[in-house]
Structure formats: structure tokens, C-alpha cells
Amino acid sequence: xxxxxxxxxxxxxxxxxxxxEVVAIDTEFVxxxxxxxxxxxxxxxxxxxxxxxPWYIADETCIDNHKYWDTIRDIIESRKAIFLQDYNHCDxxxxxxxGIDIRDKQVYNLIDMHHLIDxxxxxxxxxxVKEVFNDPYKEIFWGKYQNYEDAxxxxxxxxxxxxxxxxxxxxxxxxxxxxxxxxxxxxxxGRSLLETELNGLKVxxxxxxxxxxxxxxxxxxxxxxLKEEFYEQTEIxxxxxxxxxxxxxxSNDGRLRVQRPVFNFDSDKQIAWLVYEALKCPALVxxxxxxxxxxxxxxxxxxxxxxxxxxxxxxxxxxxxxxTFVEGMLTRVENNRxxxxxxxxxxxxxxxxxxxxxxxNLPKTGVIRNFFIPDVEMAIIGADYSQLEVVIxxxxxxxxxxxxxxxxxxxxxxxxxxxxGIDRNQAKTLNFALQYGAxxxxxxxxxxxxxxxxxxxxxxxxxxxxxxxxxxxxxxxxIERTGQITNLAGRTRHFPRPRDKYEMYRQQRQAYNFxxxxxxxxxxxRAFYRYGKGLFSxxxxxxxxxxxxxxxxxKARLIQVMENISKDFNFxxxxxxxxxxxxxxxxxx
DNA sequence: GCCCGGGTCTTGT
DNA sequence: CACTAGACCCGGGCT
Numbered sequence: 311x312x313x314x315x316x317x318x319x320x321x322x323x324x325x326x327x328x329x330x331e332v333v334a335i336d337t338e339f340v341x342x343x344x345x346x347x348x349x350x351x352x353x354x355x356x357x358x359x360x361x362x363x364p365w366y367i368a369d370e371t372c373i374d375n376h377k378y379w380d381t382i383r384d385i386i387e388s389r390k391a392i393f394l395q396d397y398n399h400c401d402x403x404x405x406x407x408x409g410i411d412i413r414d415k416q417v418y419n420l421i422d423m424h425h426l427i428d429x430x431x432x433x434x435x436x437x438x439v440k441e442v443f444n445d446p447y448k449e450i451f452w453g454k455y456q457n458y459e460d461a462x463x464x465x466x467x468x469x470x471x472x473x474x475x476x477x478x479x480x481x482x483x484x485x486x487x488x489x490x491x492x493x494x495x496x497x498x499x500g501r502s503l504l505e506t507e508l509n510g511l512k513v514x515x516x517x518x519x520x521x522x523x524x525x526x527x528x529x530x531x532x533x534x535x536l537k538e539e540f541y542e543q544t545e546i547x548x549x550x551x552x553x554x555x556x557x558x559x560x561s562n563d564g565r566l567r568v569q570r571p572v573f574n575f576d577s578d579k580q581i582a583w584l585v586y587e588a589l590k591c592p593a594l595v596x597x598x599x600x601x602x603x604x605x606x607x608x609x610x611x612x613x614x615x616x617x618x619x620x621x622x623x624x625x626x627x628x629x630x631x632x633x634t635f636v637e638g639m640l641t642r643v644e645n646n647r648x649x650x651x652x653x654x655x656x657x658x659x660x661x662x663x664x665x666x667x668x669x670x671n672l673p674k675t676g677v678i679r680n681f682f683i684p685d686v687e688m689a690i691i692g693a694d695y696s697q698l699e700v701v702i703x704x705x706x707x708x709x710x711x712x713x714x715x716x717x718x719x720x721x722x723x724x725x726x727x728x729x730x731g732i733d734r735n736q737a738k739t740l741n742f743a744l745q746y747g748a749x750x751x752x753x754x755x756x757x758x759x760x761x762x763x764x765x766x767x768x769x770x771x772x773x774x775x776x777x778x779x780x781x782x783x784x785x786x787x788x789i790e791r792t793g794q795i796t797n798l799a800g801r802t803r804h805f806p807r808p809r810d811k812y813e814m815y816r817q818q819r820q821a822y823n824f825x826x827x828x829x830x831x832x833x834x835x836r837a838f839y840r841y842g843k844g845l846f847s848x849x850x851x852x853x854x855x856x857x858x859x860x861x862x863x864x865k866a867r868l869i870q871v872m873e874n875i876s877k878d879f880n881f882x883x884x885x886x887x888x889x890x891x892x893x894x895x896x897x898x899x
Numbered sequence: 900g901c902c903c904g905g906g907t908c909t910t911g912t
Numbered sequence: 913c914a915c916t917a918g919a920c921c922c923g924g925g926c927t
Contacts, residue, residue, distance in 0.1 A: 577921055578907050597907065605908060630909055633919055659915060661912085668917040671911035746913035823914040827912090849912040
């Protein structure tokens with residue numbers, strides 16, 4: 311390997327002559343928000359050489375330095391293809407904020423490529439370099455230094471140059487293995503979402519603040535009520551814990567300094583003690599590890615005999631909304647905007663994931679979604695796919711009853727309720743449970759019937775949807791035999807050899823779900839980038855902002871784009887979408 | 900005292 | 913019973 315440290319204009323001009331058309335680019339920067347953090351260096355590399363450009367030269371104002379950076383920007387922006395280890399799009403965003411725009415270049419992001427190759431693997435450069443090249447330089451570097459900028463220049467440059475060279479080598483390797491078409495879809499989706507990551511979403515700060523204040527008062531009103539209702543029990547807990555803590559101390563002085571603890575209604579452990587030890591309530595619901603549960607289902611079930619538990623439940627609910635969606639939102643506001651991150655390589659199925667904040671799990675009731683508002687002279691519009699997973703499943707299985715749902719405009723819940731002679735709400739729960747592979751035992755729990763009856767309903771359910779059942783059996787066989795499965799969009803999911811039959815069953819459930827959910831995700835993802843003006847998407851919904859005057863034409867175009875995805879997959883039963891808006895904030899319809 | 904991972908719960912599709 | 917992000921508590925390990 312050869313490292314070129316380019317600190318003068320003459321060195322850069324020399325580099326220009328040598329740097330090839332296809333390169334890897336790596337950036338070093340101060341840890342922090344990519345939109346505001348400081349760039350430290352840019353490294354350009356091929357498989358054997360790296361050229362290191364320290365950014366501080368840009369801060370020194372002289373003619374040559376302007377030329378120095380103009381030259382580097384021109385080199386980067388004129389490359390034919392660029393390999394990038396771009397976790398969370400940090401490099402693209404930082405380069406953009408420093409005047410270098412690679413958003414529309416032919417970029418090969420190793421994170422995205424490697425995720426398509428092996429969705430279970432760790433995609434970090436650390437792990438991959440250790441595995442493929444057996445070079446421990448990263449471990450050694452981070453063992454010695456906390457931050458990149460702490461290292462002496464010679465070590466820092468060598469470290470960064472190696473990163474860039476390995477990025478190039480791994481990029482070439484990934485490019486040979488990645489499913490090309492699928493990668494282009496992922497790249498286009500990421501490019502489209504990058505606009506929202508850079509521009510952010512406008513929020514109604516006043517509404518967030520008002521919501522915070524009103525929930526604050528609500529929570530403050532709950533606490534004295536809870537203290538009163540459970541005075542006897544919390545008193546015991548506090549004294550017991552106090553005594554325990556005192557007995558741990560060795561010196562008299564230490565014992566005197568122990569403060570009396572306060573019962574914490576936010577602690578699941580303490581709530582469990584209160585409900586099951588102090589109040590001696592029966593454990594109607596268990597957690598996955600077999601402990602008595604403190605979730606709302608358990609508390610509400612017990613509240614018939616202990617009405618105070620309902621207050622506790624309401625407190626917990628309000629507190630959760632307050633913490634996650636109000637406080638959590640406020641801490642993320644910058645200049646009346648929120649900048650979510652979208653991860654196109656975050657799930658095994660191909661679904662998009664969102665974070666900081668997660669736009670995908672905002673409560674559909676209440677005021678939280680209304681925090682998000684359009685920019686001036688714009689309006690929020692959007693569209694949902696109707697029964698997206700049913701359409702996918704009908705196309706994959708040709709199941710007569712699923713086809714009936716689509717052609718007769720019925721709902722799956724009605725068909726199930728009718729076919730099994732059960733309540734519609736129960737049918738709804740049953741449909742979701744069985745779609746995700748629930749067994750007869752689970753059916754019994756949901757319907758509250760005997761094991762025998764449950765088995766009968768389970769059998770009749772799969773007679774009703776015999777087409778689905780047939781595909782499930784085919785998938786089960788394939789997973790057991792090959793340990794992997796590829797969906798209609800060309801995405802593959804891999805499973806490790808199962809340790810027992812229960813792990814095998816779980817893999818079979820995951821595999822079937824992948825087949826349906828994965829294709830549903832690809833539909834929505836493709837529609838999102840083809841529409842081109844979306845703000846973000848949430849699994850089967852696309853949210854956009856458009857000029858108020860264009861709202862109706864944009865709604866029509868959005869629906870057309872979404873429904874046209876049928877052609878990508880040659881669907882016999884077409885996708886259907888329903889639009890909403892124009893609105894002055896995001897709302898659920 | 901701070902960090903990390905596991906457990907539990909809640910939210911959405 | 914599939915796929916998420918994120919809140920809090922709690923215990924153990926490290927500085």
C-alpha cells in the first residue's frame with residue numbers, strides 16, 4: 311500500500327494525474343451530527359494507493375487553498391464511480407455540507423450492498439476488514455485513541471488511508487456479488503429519502519409545547535392519586551427497602567446517611583411487587599420469561615377487583631406518550647424542524663426503518679402526528695395502499711378466498727368471520743396471528759376456547775385459505791432443505807442451521823412472512839422514489855408535501871405511481887391506493 | 900458514578 | 913404471532 315499526504319497545491323495537482331476514474335472515498339470528521347459537524351480529512355483511494363487531503367487547509371484563506379479545494383471537489387465530482395462505506399449517509403451529508411455533492415453520482419455504498427448480500431452480517435468496516443484481510447489496525451488505533459483527532463498526524467493518516475483502501479477492495483468484492491437491479495432500487499430509495507434527511511420536516515413547535523404542558527399537568531395529577539390509593543403498600547416497600555439498604559452498610563455513620571427510598575411507579579419491578587406480592591393478585595398474564603406481567607392487559611384484567619389499577623394504567627399510558635413522543639420530539643427539534651434518519655438497510659425483510667425520531671410508530675390517535683406541518687404555501691397529501699399484503703398474497707398463492715376479497719371488494723376480516731362463524735373483531739386478531747404463523751395453541755388463547763375447539767378452528771381456517779396453506783408448506787420444505795429463500799423482488803433471506811425444531815418452526819414463520827412483507831415493502835419503496843416528491847413512507851403509506859394549488863393533480867399522480875407498481879411484478883390482481891389531503895398537518899385518515 | 904446489555908412495555912405497519 | 917424504535921429500570925462490570 312502507498313499513502314500520499316497532499317498538503318500543497320502542487321501535491322494535489324500531482325495527485326490529479328494519478329487518481330483513477332473509479333475510487334473509494336472516506337471522510338474523517340469530529341463525532342456528532344453530520345449536518346453540523348466539522349470535516350477533518352478526505353481520503354481518496356484505489357486498491358493499492360490512497361491520497362489524503364487534510365481539511366484544515368481549507369480554513370486558511372489564500373488563493374492557493376481555494377484552488378486546492380476546488381481541485382479536490384472537481385476530482386470527486388468527476389469520478390465515474392465511487393465506493394463509500396456510508397453508514398447512516400454520514401459521508402454524503404458531511405461532504406454535501408462542505409460543498410462537495412455526490413448525491414447523484416454513481417455511488418456504491420458498501421453498507422447497502424453488503425446488506426443485500428448478507429442481511430445477518432455485521433457491515434462495519436472493523437468486522438469486515440478483520441474477517442477478510444486479517445488486519446488488526448483498527449483495533450490497535452481505537453485502543454490507543456478516543457477520537458480520530460487525538461492521534462498524531464502520522465498514525466491518523468495511515469489509519470484513514472487504510473480505511474479507504476480496504477473500502478475500495480471490499481467494494482469491488484461486494485459489487486461482484488450484489489444483485490444489481492435490487493441494489494439500484496435501494497440506492498434510488500436512499501437518494502430520495504436523503505432529501506428529507508437534509509431538509510428535515512417542519513413542526514408546529516407551539517403545539518408540541520402545549521401538548522407537553524397539558525400532559526405535564528395530567529401526570530402531576532396522577533401521582534398524588536396513586537400515592538393515596540397504594541399508600542399502605544408503598545409504605546411497606548419503602549420501609550423494607552430502606553432497612554435492606556441500611557443493613558448493607560458496615561459503619562454506623564454509613565447507616566445514618568442512607569436516605570429513605572421513594573416508590574417508583576415507573577419501575578416494572580416495583581409495580582410487579584405491588585400487584586403480585588403486596589396486593590396478592592393472581593398472575594393472569596405472564597411475560598415471555600414466565601414472570602407475572604405488568605402490562606396493560608394484565609392490569610386492566612385485574613382492575614375489576616382493584617379499580618385503582620386502572621388509574622395506574624392510565625398513568626403509565628400518559629407517561630409513555632409524554633416521554634417518547636412529546637419529550638422525545640422536543641429534544642430533536644432544530645430551528646422548528648425535525649431531521650429523521652431513514653435506514654434502507656436496517657431490516658431483514660427489506661422494509662424501511664426510521665429513527666430519531668421513528669416516524670413509523672407515531673400514535674395514530676391523538677395529536678402527535680399533527681406536530682408535522684408543511685412548509686409555506688405547501689400542503690400535506692398522502693396515500694395508503696389498500697390491503698397491500700392481501701394483494702401480494704393473492705398474487706403469490708392464487709387463493710380463491712383472497713381473490714374473492716379483492717374482486718368483490720370484501721374485507722379479509724369479514725370473510726374469516728363468516729367462514730368460521732366467529733365475531734369480526736376476533737377474526738381480525740386471528741387473521742394477523744395466523745398470517746404470522748400462530749399455532750393452534752395461540753388460536754385457543756385468542757378466542758378463549760378449549761384446546762380441542764381451537765384445533766378445529768385452526769384446521770378450518772386453513773381449509774378456508776387453502777392456497778396460503780399450500781404456499782406455506784412449500785416454503786417450509788424449502789427452508790428446511792436450503793436455509794434460504796428469495797422473494798419476488800430478488801431479495802434473499804438467510805437462516806443459520808436451526809438448533810432444534812422450535813427454531814426451525816420460527817425460521818419457517820419468518821421465511822413466509824418475508825415472502826409477503828418483503829414484497830409489500832418493495833412495492834411501497836419503489837413507489838416512493840418513483841413519485842419522487844415524497845417526504846417519507848411508512849410501510850404502506852406515502853406522505854408528501856406539494857404546492858397547495860397542485861394538491862389534486864399530485865394526489866392523482868401519487869396514486870397512479872403506486873398502482874403502476876403492479877407492472878413491476880406482473881401482478882394479476884392489481885395494487886390499489888387511496889389518497890388523502892390536502893391538509894395543514896399530517897393526520898391519520 | 901458511567902456504560903452496557905437484558906428485560907419489560909408501548910408504539911406502528 | 914412477523915417486522916420495527918425507543919422509553920425506563922436494574923444489575924453487573926469498569927474506572
